[in-house]
Amino acid sequence: MFQDMLRQKSFGASAAIFMALLIAPLIIPKFYTYILAVIFVTALLAMSLNMVVGHGGLFQFHHAAFYGVGAYTAGLILVKTSWPWWIGFIAGPIGAAVTGLVIGLFCIRLNKLYFGMLQISLGSLIWAIAFRWYRLTGGDDGIHGIPMPEFISGLKSSYYFVLILVAVCLILMYLILKSPFGTTLQAIRDNPERCAAVGINVRRHQLMGIVVATFFAGVAGVLFITVEGSIFPDLLFWVLSLEVFIMCLLGGWFTFGGPILGAAMIVSLRTFVGTYTEYWTLILGVILILLIFFLPDGIMGYNYLAKLRRRSKRRSASRAE
Amino acid sequence: MLYVQNLQKSFGEFKAVNGADLTIEKGQLVAVIGPNGAGKTTLFNLITGQLQPDAGKIVFNDENISKLPPYAVCRRGIARSFQIANIFPRLSVFRNVQVSVIAQQQLSSKLFRPAHRIAVAETTRILESVGLINRSLDVAGSLSHGDKRTLEIAIALGNEPELLILDEPTAGMSPDETTTTMALIQRLADEHGLTILFCEHDMEVVFNVAQSIMVMQQGRTIVQDTPEEVRKNSAVQDAYLGGA
Numbered sequence: 001m002f003q004d005m006l007r008q009k010s011f012g013a014s015a016a017i018f019m020a021l022l023i024a025p026l027i028i029p030k031f032y033t034y035i036l037a038v039i040f041v042t043a044l045l046a047m048s049l050n051m052v053v054g055h056g057g058l059f060q061f062h063h064a065a066f067y068g069v070g071a072y073t074a075g076l077i078l079v080k081t082s083w084p085w086w087i088g089f090i091a092g093p094i095g096a097a098v099t100g101l102v103i104g105l106f107c108i109r110l111n112k113l114y115f116g117m118l119q120i121s122l123g124s125l126i127w128a129i130a131f132r133w134y135r136l137t138g139g140d141d142g143i144h145g146i147p148m149p150e151f152i153s154g155l156k157s158s159y160y161f162v163l164i165l166v167a168v169c170l171i172l173m174y175l176i177l178k179s180p181f182g183t184t185l186q187a188i189r190d191n192p193e194r195c196a197a198v199g200i201n202v203r204r205h206q207l208m209g210i211v212v213a214t215f216f217a218g219v220a221g222v223l224f225i226t227v228e229g230s231i232f233p234d235l236l237f238w239v240l241s242l243e244v245f246i247m248c249l250l251g252g253w254f255t256f257g258g259p260i261l262g263a264a265m266i267v268s269l270r271t272f273v274g275t276y277t278e279y280w281t282l283i284l285g286v287i288l289i290l291l292i293f294f295l296p297d298g299i300m301g302y303n304y305l306a307k308l309r310r311r312s313k314r315r316s317a318s319r320a321e
Numbered sequence: 322m323l324y325v326q327n328l329q330k331s332f333g334e335f336k337a338v339n340g341a342d343l344t345i346e347k348g349q350l351v352a353v354i355g356p357n358g359a360g361k362t363t364l365f366n367l368i369t370g371q372l373q374p375d376a377g378k379i380v381f382n383d384e385n386i387s388k389l390p391p392y393a394v395c396r397r398g399i400a401r402s403f404q405i406a407n408i409f410p411r412l413s414v415f416r417n418v419q420v421s422v423i424a425q426q427q428l429s430s431k432l433f434r435p436a437h438r439i440a441v442a443e444t445t446r447i448l449e450s451v452g453l454i455n456r457s458l459d460v461a462g463s464l465s466h467g468d469k470r471t472l473e474i475a476i477a478l479g480n481e482p483e484l485l486i487l488d489e490p491t492a493g494m495s496p497d498e499t500t501t502t503m504a505l506i507q508r509l510a511d512e513h514g515l516t517i518l519f520c521e522h523d524m525e526v527v528f529n530v531a532q533s534i535m536v537m538q539q540g541r542t543i544v545q546d547t548p549e550e551v552r553k554n555s556a557v558q559d560a561y562l563g564g565a
Contacts, residue, residue, distance in 0.1 A: 176432050183412075183436040184429040187420040190409040197369060197403075198421035198480055199395035200429055208430065254411075 010257075021163055025156050034227070037159045039267045040166045041223045046247040046259035047173060048216035053245070054253030055177060056209045057189025059116030062123030063244055065103075066214040068236025070096035070221025072130060072137065075146050075231040080136075085149040089222050096218025097211050099126070104210040108203050120238055131233040142232025146225055158226045165223060169216055174256060176212060185209050246284070250291060252298025261299060322347045322516060323368070323399075323484060328377035328387075330363055330540075337363040339540035341377070345484070345518060345533075350510055352527045353520040355537035356560075361520040362404055364537070365488050368518075369401045370394040381484070395424075400482035404489045406469035408476065410462030414453055417461050417472055419444045421479030444479070450512070451475045451505060467498040471505065478509070485509075487519035491526065499523065503530055528552070536560070 025033045049063040074092030077083055103122045107115045130137045137143070152158045176182050184205055188195045192202050225231060234240065247266050252258030266284065273280040291298070325343040329336070338360040345351050353361050366372040368379055370391040379387040386394055400421075409417050422440035423429050431439075448454040451471050456464065461472060470490060477485055490506060491499040503526055510517050521527050527534060528548045535545035538560045544551060551557055 175435075178436055179434050180423045180428045180431045180436045180439055183416060183420060184423060187409050187412060187416070190411050191407065193371070194403070194407045194409065194476070195420070195424075196391035197371070197395060197401055197407075198476060199392050199400075199424040200420075201392045205429065212432070 018163075018167060022160075025159050030155060033155060033159050035267065035271055037155075037162050037227045038271075039264050040162050041220050041227060042244075042247070042267050043260040043263040044166045044169055044223065045217055045220040046244050046251070046263040047170065048213045048220060049244050050248045050253055050259045051173060051177070051185075051213040051216070052206075052209050053248055054255075054258075055182065055189065056185045056206060056213075057192075058206060058210070059112055060119065060210070060213070061116035061245070062120045062238055062241045063213075063217055064238070064240035065119075065123030065126050065236045066096040066100050066217040067221045067224070067240070067244075068130065068231075068233075069099045069126060070218030071224050071231050071235050072221075073218070074222045075143060075225050076136065078146050078148075078225075079143055092222035093215045093218030096221060097215035100210050100214025100217075101207070104207045104214075108207050108210075120241075123236065123241070124238060127233055127236045127238070130236055137231075137233075140233055142230055144230040146229050146231070148226060148229065152226055161226055162223045165219065169219055173216065177256065181205070181208070246288065249298055250288070252300035254297060255300040258298050258300040322382060323518070324378075324380040325364075325368065326378045326380075328364065328367055328379065329375045330360075330367055330372060331375055336540050338367060338374075340542065341537065341540065342542045343518075343535050343545060345516060347483075347516055348510075348514060349516055349532050350507070350530060351516075351518045351533045351535065352531035353518070353535045353537060354524070354527055355520075358539075359537040360540040361537055362488055363540075365401065365486055365518075365520070368394075369399060369486060395480055395482075398480075398483035399486060400477035400480040400484075401486035402470070402473040402477050402488060402490060404492055406466065406473055408461045408469055408472050410460070412461055413457065414459050414461050414464070414472060415444060415448065415457040418447050418475050418479050421476045422447075425480045447475050447478050450509070451478070467494055467502070470494065470502065474505070474509070478513075482515070484516045484518065487517065489520055489522065491521065491523065499526065506530070 021036070024036060045063070045067050049060060052058045052060045070092040073095035074088040077088035077091055078085060103119060106122065107118045110118055131140055133139070148158070152161045184195070184200060188200065188202055188205055196202050221235070224235070243266060247262030248259045249262070250265060251260065251262030269280055269284055273283055323343070323345040325341060328338050328341040330338040341360065341364050353364065355361055363372065367374050370386070370389050370393065374387050377387065378385060381397055381399065384397065386397060409420065412420070419436070419440050422443045423436070426440060428439060445454065448457050451474060453468065453471060453475060456468065461469070464472060474487065474490065487506065491502050494502060506517060506519070507530060509515055531548060533545060534548055534551045536543045536551060536557050543556050543560060544554050546554070
């Protein structure tokens with residue numbers, strides 16, 4: 001299955017970017033290394049959301065809840081228990097996926113917007129627990145200075161750890177999207193009624209998609225602690241969910257790599273424009289308005305549509321001959 | 322093979338299907354006719370599980386399927402097309418058919434196998450037999466109306482059904498397209514040994530093609546018989562043919 005990936009045209013470019021990112025921390029200042037690591041984590045979160053939103057057509061409105069559950073699960077195990085670190089790192093994604101399954105079981109009975117509304121409510125419940133349960137979670141202060149294992153305690157080492165894990169996750173997601181399951185999920189997005197009529201159990205596949213996506217959100221949550229060393233309730237607040245949603249729209253939600261671009265843009269805007277003015281979201285707003293008018297399918301979505309059009313044109317031309 | 326008895330379905334006060342009976346033998350080409358609003362589409366939706374009946378029985382191969390959801394009905398061997406072309410507009414023509422073949426082979430939950438190597442031979446064979454093979458890489462949404470309807474039949478064939486249900490397969494088609502499509506349906510029935518149930522407005526088409534015709538009016542079955550007998554039936558003449 002890897003051979004097919006190697007044959008992809010974009011593979012060369014991706015490999016080159018990956019090599020550049022491997023060398024980057026040796027050249028660029030520490031601060032930029034840190035920002036890059038934050039972008040990787042956020043990109044993974046946005047990619048995991050896009051699996052169900054862009055490719056699955058589900059109104060996953062509160063994706064950050066699962067990101068937070070991943071981060072809190074891993075963080076609490078690292079701080080409150082004497083278990084080895086890797087148990088926390090594995091429990092994070094699994095905890096997120098189990099939460100995704102449970103919340104999904106309730107939400108999946110509802111359609112479209114109602115699905116999203118119920119998810120926001122149930123996700124906010126988790127936020128409230130993290131916010132209120134001072135003894136366990138440290139309430140709105142969160143927990144800071146979470147001890148990391150020796151080999152990823154430095155900035156550079158955690159950067160490489162995050163880079164490699166994100167790359168592995170992206171490859172897995174790519175393979176999943178190109179699998180029969182991925183194809184079926186996209187067919188369900190386009191036409192759930194028809195899917196049911198060809199023998200597909202629509203809800204089971206959607207639920208499976210949610211579990212896979214929330215698992216990857218959990219991985220992103222764990223990687224967040226690796227970079228930041230802290231957990232706090234904002235990680236599972238609905239505002240973050242909205243921000244991640246915007247990243248998908250911005251980058252192009254029917255494309256594979258779009259959310260990465262969206263995440264990079266928003267994190268950069270927040271970091272660099274945010275230091276000059278707290279109104280950096282104004283610029284984001286203007287970008288979004290322009291986007292809706294000129295590139296409704298996102299920045300990379302433009303590319304995708306053009307490709308489809310070119311392909312159709314070429315075919316009809318070759319038929320005419 | 323399929324046996325429907327005294328089927329009932331109401332939407333609020335309105336009785337859409339109110340005592341429908343239908344018998345289909347293996348290998349038959351059966352048509353359902355009736356004026357607009359007679360309940361033909363509702364009947365089909367009840368058989369394929371899109372709707373649940375209020376009362377009555379649907380028995381397919383000796384199993385009562387009246388309470389099954391659509392995907393389970395499909396797994397039992399009943400595939401269908403819809404009245405309004407119901408395809409996957411963003412996917413390629415090839416993918417449209419492949420999705421149903423993948424579902425048929427129960428591979429739709431496989432996470433780590435490349436989909437583009439799965440079910441290729443079967444999908445290609447189906448696209449060849451309906452004549453869409455040289456459009457296979459086009460986006461399905463870009464097809465003409467007639468081709469979309471053909472693609473719908475191809476999607477249904479991906480399920481290797483025993484019984485194929487076609488809801489007005491020639492709706493909105495030009496006379497030429499109608500002839501081609503009906504010829505295709507007849508050829509498929511012959512080649513694959515398919516049993517086909519369809520409904521249709523064009524009386525000429527129905528009486529030429531069908532081996533058995535069921536006539537519905539106001540949700541009720543008036544008669545089911547051979548075309549000759551149906552033509553002679555006085556109740557049918559009063560209810561339907563006389564008015565046409």
